[in-house]
Structure formats: structure tokens, C-alpha cells
Amino acid sequence: MKLNTYILAQSLSFPVENHSRSNIFYRPLEYCMIWTPDIALHMECIYILYASELSGLKLPEGQISLICIGKPEPDGRHDEADILYVPSYLSREIILAHISELFRRYSDYEIYLKQFCLNGKSYRDLEQRLFDVFQMPILVLGEFHEVLMLSQEGSRFYRSQLFRSADTDFLPEQLEQALCSLRPDKEGFCQGITAEQIPFLSYSIERPNLNTQIILLDLCQRLSLRERILLHHLGPYILKYREFFYVNRYQNFQKFHSEITRYLNNYDDQAECPESILKIRKKIGWSEKDQLICIIIHSNIFQASSDYIVPTIQLLADHTFILDSGRNIYLCNLTQAGIGQKDLTNTLTAALEKTLYIAGISSEFTVFSNFPAYVLQAKAALEMGYRLDYIKRVYHYQDYVCDYLIRHGAYSLPLSSVLPEGIKDILEYDRSHHTEYYPTLVSYSRHDMKLKDTAGDLKIHTSTLKYRLQKIKTMLKMDIYEPDNKLYLGIIFFLLESPS
Template sequence: MKLSPAFLAYKLSSAFSVLALENLPLSGTLELPVLYQTGSAATAHRVFLCTEEQIGSLSSLPEESSSLFLLCTEELPEELPAPVSIAVKSSVSAVFSFLQELFWTYDSWQKELMQARLDGKSIQHLLNLSLPVFAHPLMVVGMDFSIIAAASEEPSFFPEKVFGSLDATRPLLLSLTESSEYASVRDLDGWFRFPDHVTGLGSLCVNITQHGQSSYRLLLLDTKKDLSDSEGFLLEFLAEMIHHAFLHNVMQKTSPAQSLHTVLLRALDDRMADYIAVSQALDALGWHSRHTYCCLYLQLSDMDQKNLTANSVCAYLENILTGCSAFPHGGGIVAFFNLTLSDFSMTDLMERMVHFVEDSSLNAGFSRCMNGHMNLRRQYIQAKIALQFGTRKYPDKRMHPFNDISFDYILDQATKKLPGYMLCHERLLFLQEHDDSSGSDYMRTLRCYLDNHCNVVQTARELFIHRSTLLYRLEKIKEILESDLSSPDEILYLMLSFRFIDLENEEENRSGSSQPEKHR
């Protein structure tokens, strides 16, 4: 394997005292070292070891920028004589043995990686082979931060510190996605260094492309604070092997006949599905992990009246909407939209769908937009919830985006096991009791006060009362609540409690039955 001048200087400095030119080339161009013979010509792309006695002979050589002259000496010179690029304080034999071992190590690594690819070994296997060579943790991640493969000498390193769903790792993901530096390297070719001030851990990285776009990233993590830029060309070679693995291990398994429907159905139906494999299959079909997706769920109950079939609806959606994959599922129709491929916004999509849904007398639920593949099943669940809950809550509407029903859904879920009056603020019930017994208007006053973000002037204006009257009422309210209404958590709890009471009243009005005893 060819090594770079900068890498040789970096490795030699770990064993010897070294003086080297600044800005030595970083690309791998040099082959096995040889001992320079006085009077011989310089061969391109070779490392020549020479002694101080041979300096005069070297000065008469024509400049050959693609070869490297390495001086072995008893004392390092103050400056390097031309054309020497590196001087080492050691004997020729010691340096020659060191370099031979170095080249042999990386030759062996190159051959092992290439053989592993011929044998169809996994990406994880490639990282395992490379870990001893780099002596730093390695990982391959998707652009949605899913970990494809990882290798470290510390088994617990990755779950604790890198790209997961743990609370400790969420700030890392947030800082990455909001970093302008992260955005600037997203589509870089070749190796690059990502700084530690963004994530707390620096790294050397190489983007891996599929279909002309960066789909994965190989990272070498700087856990020991000693990573050298001179290792970048080695990381590029490993990235080439990983790219080869993606091409031949993923794309062969995902034939053109394997449709988006098949892959998406696997994500929905198989709770034990390997989401990394699903993500790779979608990547191979052009639906990349960096794209933005949303899900639509259509109810089929009224289709017969319109002479519609599930297949005809699916075909219609896929024909009129670029980046759509629609298929029957679970008594309804599921449609995933790749908003990146279609170049739609969510608003555009809703406008395109509203007339079709209404003209067809269908009901539809929409999930939120999300990036990547890891939430496809959750988006499907969101869309079903939006349809089922939205139809029940707002029967006069046919389109139900999840964002429109999410708060009502939270309240509904909260009251599944306990009625609203048992969940709301206990002292608020006492306030209601006081209104009922004394004819006061404290509940309405408090609600208006909270709705106006505790603004006294605005609240008094809406209630058509004097400011001093409002302040008097608030003091009485605080006495009953046994609170000064200064805690944000308590204010949130009180506002939720009013909604729970509203739900109780709505339920009472629907059922026409009397409520059970709510107060002590």
C-alpha cells in the first residue's frame, strides 16, 4: 500500500527524533523504502534512505517531487538540506527496519480488506479489521444518525457517547443538526476533520455517496486527542471498501423488482424488522435517509358509493404525485410521500389532496413531516390516530392532520383510566365549589387571567371590570387555591385542568347523565 510523506513523518516521530518539512503531501504516493546508492538516479514514488556522507551526491540530482529522501543522522541538522524532506536521528538500519514493518502492516491491512470484500464480508467486519490499524473508535452512520456499524476497544463506548436515543446523547444530536459547520461538510468529497467544539469529540470523516448524494459517513473518533490529518488518506481507502460493500451487499439484495411497497410494508408489519436493513433498502431505491417524509392514511368505508377500489386510489395517488408510494393496508390505504423528491411542502401536499378526499367522500389522516427512515412506522401510527381521533372529534371534517388533533389526543389519552375531575388540580375543584355555593365568578376570572398570560390589564379589559376589582378577586382566588400563581408548572397544570373540566362537561352533555360526586 502506498503511504504519504506526511504519514511517514508522523509515524517516525512516534519512535525517533525527527525534523520534517512543513506541509508534506498528505496523499498516499510512496512505495517501499530503499537504500540510496551514491550516483544512482532517483526513482519516482520511492522512499530513499541516505546518510550524511551522501548529501553531496544528492545535491546534484535533478529535483524529483514524487520521491522522498530521508536522511539518517547522528544529530539533527538545524535545517534540511535539499532535496531531503525528513531527517531522523538514528541509524539507517533502524529506520529501514521501522519503515519496512510500517509498510508491511498497511500492505497486510489493504490485502485483508480487499479479501474481505471478495468474500462478501460485512461492513462491521471491515471496521473490526481496521480497528487495530487506527487504534481509535470507528463508526459508519447514516445521515439520519442511525449507526450502521461501529468498532471500539471499549464495548460500552458507543451506547454511552455517540448518536443514540439516550438523554445524554440528545444534546449531541441537537448541536450537530443546528451547526453551520455540520451543514457545510455534508456533501464534501474526500476526508475532512470535524472539530470537537461542536460535539465535544473531534473526528476525521469521509462521506460515502449513493446515487450521487451523501448517504453515509465514516468517522474516526479522536478519543485520545492525537489523531493526525496524515491518516486521512487511509480513511479514504477504508471508505472506498465500505462504499463497495454498500453497492454489492445492499443493491444486489434490493433488485429493481423489489418495490417501495415491499420495503415499506416490512417497516409497518414486522415489529422485529431490522431498521438498518430497511434504511439501506430504501436508500438503494432512491429514498434516502436525508429526505423528508410524511404519511397519509385513508379510510375506505365510503369507496363503494363512488365506484372506487383500493388499487385505483393507490394508482391515482402515485400517478398525480411524484415521490408517492401508496398501497392497501389494514382495511385502509397507506401513502408515504417523499417530500424531497416531490419538492412539495406539507401545505402544498394538503392543498393537492383536499379536493380528491372531499370529492371521493373519503376521510384522511396525515402524520407530521420527519426526516429519515427511523420513524416511518411511527408516522403511520400518527396518521391512523389523526384519522380515527379526528373523525370522532370533528366529524364534519374529512382531512385530519395530526398537528390539529395532537393536544386533544393527549387529553383523551390522559383520561382513559381516570376521569378528568380526578386528574385536574384539586384546589380548582374547591374554587368551582365556592362559585356554586356563593355565586362568585372566580373560575371564569382565573381562566381569563391564565388565557391572557397573567396580564392584569388585558384580563380586566376582557372581563369589563376595574383593575382593582380584578386584583381583589385574584387575592381571593389565591387564598382558595393556596397558591401565589407564580409557578410555571402550576399555571400549566391549572390550564390543563380547565380543559379536563371542559371534557367532563362535554361528556355530560352528550350522555345526558348526572356526574358522579367530584368534591369532598
């Protein structure tokens, strides 16, 4: 029976034909009215009448919903109807007003959800609507247990603070572990209690490209069927919003993005990366060995947002972190995307070919916290590439670094942005293994790549020099005989030897 003792707790639904009663996919009832003898009965309506009027009532085929005031008569049998008996002190008008208010509330909520993605509203615009319907704090989590929204009301604020840490976008670890340990029932709901003895109900919505968890806090009574339906339908609307505005899986970290902006604006070689930024790599599942790359997309024709370009490229959609949507700065994980820099270039070129946008790409790197240096690389590639070759759509830092440094000066970029990854690897290898590969590279370059002169300068055998050079070429990943690369190495040697 769907109209049971929870009717006043807002359970107003009946099963669609051919659906079992245990299924939570129910079609909602549409309206309520006071019954009179001249009214025909319809399945979409709830009828209010006195129990004494029920005995003479002929019910049509199909399930009819009735609210009867008073006690049922002993010989009255209406097994085919769904009947709720309420105390006789309730008037028909009181019941009608209450149920009509429930219908209005649910109708407003569903209309709002349908307009949610079309009007470009953020997740947080849903918070008050959710509280209006469920009358309790509600927490919506993303794929990585980041807090998308947290509705709260007056005196309950102190409690809801327990569910959001002050310096991060994610749940406290203790609550996250409690959620992971719960087992859902057949409808996907998990009920538990926090360490602070606050009861809650968790519901997971899993769809392609969407993994959302909804938590009702301070749960004091059983959820009605209608509320469960509304929770279930919240997921598809969030998915529509994400698809319509091309929100990818890393775009919901509000506090993280504010830290990123502050770090980018104040970056220099001596700047320490905030702890909250260092934690994010582990949280999103990016390995320390993953190859990363920075991308900046820009238009020199007009100032317009290009947020939609990278997330809509299928190859990059789930592997690109939007560092700064206002300036269109992206951090792409090439390893998880399963592509190399050449594939990335081809993909971006095809995507930008018929647009007014151009892209600058940094060199590859692995240390997540160093991304500001590679953002500067992408900016340099964008500026110098467009100046020298405006027909192209994608510009690589390696192709324009010498031109940029000659035009702006050797000190125009931080040293961490100028040094290629190969030089950093050689310096780190020398430090950890007590070798002398970097001095060997400097000497070989300054002796015009002559083996005999270099071996004499280093006082080593030629065969030893050849072995070192082979190792250096493997780590450097650069053709040291190419004229532009010779110039580039010369600038690097100068900067590394400079006292400043």
C-alpha cells in the first residue's frame, strides 16, 4: 500500500503499469481533491472522503488512491484500492491543504531541476531547493568525495561544519572511511552514524561519466518514497549540467582553484607549493610517474571564454585538470590519457582548426607541484609562436624557447621554466649517483663536440667519454648537434653558472 502511515511524511506515488511495487521508479500522483458522488475517479488523483461514504463507492479498474476520514467498516472490502485511514478529527480541507502544499513543493523542485542546466546555474544554487524539499541539511559529493554543495539552516550550521574541512574541498578522512565501510540496501541507500553521533543517510548515483553521492544529515525519520524518487532523479540533472557546460571530473574543487590562482600569481623559483595543492595529486589518483603537460588556449581576435574546447575533446575530457578557467589554463595527464605529445598536438590542431583560438603547449614534466613553471612555458610558446608563425594553431615551447629568450633576455623566465627536463634529470642523477655527466656535457659543448679535446679537458679516456655521452643523450632527449639546441644549451650553461 503506497498511501500508508507515511502519507503525511510526503509519500505520494503509485507504480506505473507493469512495474513492481518494490521498484523505486514510480510515477508521481498529480493532484488531490475532495470526492463528491458526481466525480469520476482517475488514477492520477488522490480523493478525500469519509469512511462512511466508502461502502457505496464503485471503484473502476486500476489502482485508485483514497484518503478516508474515520475507521474502516468491518464488512467493507476494497482490496483493489490504495486506502489510507486517518483520524476523524482531521477535516477534508486540512488534508487537502496539506497534500496540495506537498504537490506544489515537489512541482517547483522538479521544474527547477529541469531549468537547472539550461540556465547555467552552479551546483550551489541547488542548496536551498534541496533543503526546502528534504527539511534537513543535505550534502552532495563528487567522484573524489569533494563537497559539491552543503545546504544548512540556522542552528544546524555548527553540525554541518563537521562535514567540510576548513582548508580543503574534501570530506574529513574519518567520515570518508565511515561512508566507504557501509553496505547499500537493494535500493542503493546506506544508513549510518558519524563519530559525533549524527545519523545520516547516503545514496550513490552512478552513471557514465558521473559518480555522485548524496548524504542527508541529521536524519530523524524514515524517508518517504517520493523523497527517494527525488534523490534518484537528482543525478541525471547534475549529469545534464556537466555535459551542457562541459564540466569535467576535476572542475569542482572550489578551494583548490582559489589556492591555484594565488600560487600562480605569486610564483617564483623559491616559492613553496601549498600543502593543500600537494595533496590533490594523490586524491585524484595521479601517479608520481605520470607525464603531465600544460596547455593554454587563447584568442588574439576577441576576449571570449574557451572553456569548452579542451573538455569537449573526447581524448582529454577525463584527464585534464582546469587550473584557471578564466585564463584557459589546463593541466593534462598524458599517461592516463594514453597519448604522447605528438598525438596531443594532432588532436588540438584538429579541434582548433576551424576556430579563432590558438594553443601554447609546455614541455612534459612529472613533478606535479612544478606546474607554474610550465604554465609560463606555455605562455611563452603562445606569445612567440603566434608572433613568428601566426598560421599555425598549436605552438610548442621547445620550438620557440630560444627566440623568446633572445627577444626578452635570459632572465625573463624563472630558471625552473628555462631548464628542460633532461638537464634537470642529469643534475639530479649527478647529485644522487656522484657522477659528472653535467660537467661532461658542458665541456663537450664548449669544445665544439670534439671527443679528443673534451677527453683531454676532463682527463678521461675516449671510451669513457663515449659511454658518458651515450648516457647523456638518453637522459637529455635532445639533439645536441642541432644549431638551435646548441644555442639553447649555451644559454642554460650561462644561467646555471651565473651567481644570481
